[in-house]
Amino acid sequence: MGAVYDQLSITERRKIERWRHAKVPVDEMARVLKRCRSTIFRELKRNHFSDESMPGCDGYYGAAAHLMQAERRSRERKLIKHPELRKRVIERIKNGWTPEQISNRMIHECAPLRVCQETIYRYIYSKEGQREDLWWYLPTHRIARRPRRTRRRREPKFHRDVSILFRPDDVAHRRQFGHWEADLMLFKQKLGQTNVTSLVERVSRFTVILKNPNKRTKPVMGKIMSAIKDLPLVARRSITFDRGTEFVSWPHLQAEIGTQTWFCDPSSPWQKGTVENTNRRLRRWLPRKRDIRQCTDHDMKVICDRLNNTPRKCLGWKTPAEVFREKILEEVR
Numbered sequence: 001m002g003a004v005y006d007q008l009s010i011t012e013r014r015k016i017e018r019w020r021h022a023k024v025p026v027d028e029m030a031r032v033l034k035r036c037r038s039t040i041f042r043e044l045k046r047n048h049f050s051d052e053s054m055p056g057c058d059g060y061y062g063a064a065a066h067l068m069q070a071e072r073r074s075r076e077r078k079l080i081k082h083p084e085l086r087k088r089v090i091e092r093i094k095n096g097w098t099p100e101q102i103s104n105r106m107i108h109e110c111a112p113l114r115v116c117q118e119t120i121y122r123y124i125y126s127k128e129g130q131r132e133d134l135w136w137y138l139p140t141h142r143i144a145r146r147p148r149r150t151r152r153r154r155e156p157k158f159h160r161d162v163s164i165l166f167r168p169d170d171v172a173h174r175r176q177f178g179h180w181e182a183d184l185m186l187f188k189q190k191l192g193q194t195n196v197t198s199l200v201e202r203v204s205r206f207t208v209i210l211k212n213p214n215k216r217t218k219p220v221m222g223k224i225m226s227a228i229k230d231l232p233l234v235a236r237r238s239i240t241f242d243r244g245t246e247f248v249s250w251p252h253l254q255a256e257i258g259t260q261t262w263f264c265d266p267s268s269p270w271q272k273g274t275v276e277n278t279n280r281r282l283r284r285w286l287p288r289k290r291d292i293r294q295c296t297d298h299d300m301k302v303i304c305d306r307l308n309n310t311p312r313k314c315l316g317w318k319t320p321a322e323v324f325r326e327k328i329l330e331e332v333r
Contacts, residue, residue, distance in 0.1 A: 007069065008035075010153035016043065038097050040060060077177055078115055079123045085113050089120060093137045096284055099124070101311050108317040139284055144298065162250065164240060164271055167262045171238060177203045177327040178237035181275035182224065184246055185282065187292050194292045196300075197224060198282060199239070200275045204326065206324035207307050211292065221249040229257045234331040238262060240272050281307060 004261055008016075019029050026044075030037040047065035072207035079086040092102045103305040106114035135141070167208035171177040178201070185196040193214040200207050209225045228236045241247040250261040264271040285303045286292065308321040315323050 008039070010062065010066045013043070013047075013065045016040065017060055017062040017065075018319065020060050020148055022042070077118060080128065082113060085115065086123075089115065089123070090132065093120075093124070093134055095310070096137065096139075096306055097310055098139060100313065101317070104313065104317045105311040108311065121297075140279070142285075150282075162261055162263050164262050164264050167238075167240065171202070171262075172241075174203050176237070177201070177331060178233075178235045179203070180228075180236070180239040182239050182241050182247070183269075183272065183275045183279060184212075184220070184244060184288060185209075185279055187286075187288050187290065190289050192293060194281075196286060196292060198275055198279055199224065199227065200278045201235075201324060202319050203275050204323035204327055205278070205312055205321040206283075207304060209282065209304050211295060211297065215244075215246045217246050217249040220246045223250055225253060225257055228259070232259065232328065232332055235259060235328055240264065242269060242272065278307075287321040 004206070012035075015033070016029060026040045027037055029035075030040050033040075033112050043065065044060055047060065047068045048062045049059060049068075050273075066120075079089060089102055092105075093099075097105075099117040102120055103115060112221040123129045126140070129135070171179045180199050180201050182197060182199050185198055187195065194214060195212050197210040197212060197220060198207065199209070208227050210227055212220050212223060224239070234260050239253065240262040241250065243262045243266055247263075250263075253259050253261055269276050282303065284308070286295075305321075309319050311317045311319050
């Protein structure tokens with residue numbers, strides 16, 4: 001973390017006001033005040049006073065600048081001033097919600113007292129937030145905001161008739177409920193062959209995760225069938241897989257429970273981007289280095305429930321569980 005930035009005092013701001021009227025260069029102001037020149041430029045830009053009802057009063061005024069800064073500071077410290085709001089925000093951060101999800105969920109809930117995502121980020125990286133290590137609960141577990149990365153997969157051969165090229169447009173464009181994507185989440189080899197199947201419904205983003213002792217196709221596909229067979233047929237119309245050997249028993253899926261199967265092109269995981277994106281979210285709780293053998297089915301359910309009860313921007317800040325229930329009710333009427 002960098003050095004703590006000291007705000008300009010009212011005395012310094014009044015000096016800047018006098019020097020500004022006297023046309024003293026910014027470099028000279030910075031030298032006398034022992035401040036960085038960028039600090040002075042930023043101060044003059046952010047705290048420039050303008051009032052249309054008072055012609056001729058545009059400019060920089062030390063007292064007005066101090067009040068403007070105090071007002072901004074007050075807005076930014078809303079989470080300090082309101083303990084109940086702070087408690088609710090911290091609880092959601094620790095449940096894996098991002099600041100964007102928290103702030104927009106408050107809007108969706110019409111909360112009387114709410115904060116924007118930038119205020120939440122500032123709190124996370126403030127002294128108060130650092131004391132609780134809130135940054136650790138963000139998706140990337142980083143102290144600073146950073147971009148993400150991608151991953152790749154492999155291939156055997158599959159029948160041409162089940163190619164994703166023949167998948168209907170209603171599925172591709174999410175116009176029809178009940179179509180899933182599936183993938184296998186792998187972990188470090190020294191921890192054995194135990195893995196996790198992730199299933200995601202394309203419209204609602206509702207997720208199911210299943211632990212497997214190995215990558216053999218019959219047990220993997222058997223668990224998938226057991227997990228979805230009790231759903232109405234309209235809620236399990238099809239599943240899109242990649243071309244991993246663990247999915248070669250796909251004919252049993254269609255023959256036994258009537259669910260259509262589709263397969264991505266070789267080395268094209270982006271064609272099932274919904275489950276790939278979900279896997280990145282799941283890695284918060286299931287990192288590659290985790291010994292998945294120690295996870296129970298209850299642990300899997302807890303992680304699943306946490307993900308399915310987190311609001312999503314693409315769902316208008318509803319949760320996947322809410323949308324999944326709504327769609328089921330619509331389809332079975």
